[in-house]
Amino acid sequence: MGEMSERKKRRRVDIVKLLFAVMLGMILIPSLILAVQPAGMKSQTAEVSIQDATVAQGETVEVPINITDVTDLAATTIWLSYDSSVVTVEEVREGTLGSLAVGINNTAGVTKMSWFSMTGTGKTGDFVFAYVRLKAVGSPGDESVLDLDVKEIVNSEGKRINHTVSDGMFSVKAKNFFVSITPSNITVNKSVTVLVDVRDADTGEPVEGATVDLSGCGVEMSKTTNASGIAAFEVKATSTGNITVTVSKTGYNTWTKEDGIVVAQPIGDMNGDGKVDFNDVIALAIHIFREQPVYDDPDVNGDGKVDFNDVIALAIHIYFGEPIYPQ
Numbered sequence: 001m002g003e004m005s006e007r008k009k010r011r012r013v014d015i016v017k018l019l020f021a022v023m024l025g026m027i028l029i030p031s032l033i034l035a036v037q038p039a040g041m042k043s044q045t046a047e048v049s050i051q052d053a054t055v056a057q058g059e060t061v062e063v064p065i066n067i068t069d070v071t072d073l074a075a076t077t078i079w080l081s082y083d084s085s086v087v088t089v090e091e092v093r094e095g096t097l098g099s100l101a102v103g104i105n106n107t108a109g110v111t112k113m114s115w116f117s118m119t120g121t122g123k124t125g126d127f128v129f130a131y132v133r134l135k136a137v138g139s140p141g142d143e144s145v146l147d148l149d150v151k152e153i154v155n156s157e158g159k160r161i162n163h164t165v166s167d168g169m170f171s172v173k174a175k176n177f178f179v180s181i182t183p184s185n186i187t188v189n190k191s192v193t194v195l196v197d198v199r200d201a202d203t204g205e206p207v208e209g210a211t212v213d214l215s216g217c218g219v220e221m222s223k224t225t226n227a228s229g230i231a232a233f234e235v236k237a238t239s240t241g242n243i244t245v246t247v248s249k250t251g252y253n254t255w256t257k258e259d260g261i262v263v264a265q266p267i268g269d270m271n272g273d274g275k276v277d278f279n280d281v282i283a284l285a286i287h288i289f290r291e292q293p294v295y296d297d298p299d300v301n302g303d304g305k306v307d308f309n310d311v312i313a314l315a316i317h318i319y320f321g322e323p324i325y326p327q
């Protein structure tokens with residue numbers, strides 16, 4: 001009995017020793033391999049990378065996936081993952097390596113690409129693995145990582161090639177408006193046609209379908225620009241101050257100007273030069289007789305008619321200080 005248990009004990013010790021040996025081997029062998037590898041080999045690390053891209057909403061761009069500093073490349077499979085609410089893959093073209101097998105799945109947000117050497121001989125150098133056409137489908141300012149996942153990269157002996165991976169970033173660019181407001185200075189309690197002209201800041205082309213909001217001085221209005229990029233408002237402000245003008249459209253940075261339209265009391269500045277003097281009397285007379293435009297309310301005496309009595313009232317105001325524009 002005692003002999004048996006002694007043999008069992010010895011066998012257990014042997015098993016434990018063996019386990020230790022295996023564990024030591026697992027720890028030591030890979031580091032030994034690395035230490036044995038020549039220095040020149042270590043520096044030859046291939047890089048797999050994709051370019052960053054910034055694209056206007058709805059537009060596309062082609063970016064390369066590069067494999068550089070590679071030695072004896074025989075086959076590789078690379079997955080590109082992305083947020084498909086921001087960017088989708090429209091097309092994949094072969095790069096400088098040659099033809100690819102491609103599977104695009106924009107629902108899942110992943111495009112799978114494979115290449116292998118038809119001849120079996122490996123390729124050494126810098127290559128474009130694929131040209132990927134990306135479309136910006138998100139909103140301005142949205143971003144998605146272009147996440148590369150190298151599933152396989154082997155040499156002609158079927159050995160895995162050392163490599164690093166450099167992911168990219170895709171951004172949806174916002175466009176800018178160029179907005180002009182005519183007139184931008186109006187008088188209180190008087191209905192005025194205000195034109196808001198909305199253009200693309202880069203191209204100068206009219207922007208149709210932009211929402212233009214006016215808010216302030218008793219005015220709350222909203223309109224959409226027409227094919228000429230114009231929104232026309234009949235504005236009648238009930239108090240003095242500023243009307244905020246806001247222009248918005250998907251794909252554009254929202255444009256806001258707090259003093260987009262300035263509402264002031266009428267002072268009789270008919271020619272709009274900021275001063276009230278005899279030139280304004282002349283401007284009002286010309287307005288009445290030749291229908292030239294004026295910059296302030298022509299009904300100077302406030303009787304609801306625009307006639308020569310207003311010219312006289314303005315002249316008396318200038319020379320004798322009599323009040324105008326009765327409330």
Ligand SMILES: [Ca+2]
Nearest residue numbers: 269273275280
């Ligand atoms: Ca004036």
Ligand SMILES: [Ca+2]
Nearest residue numbers: 299303305310
């Ligand atoms: Ca009048």
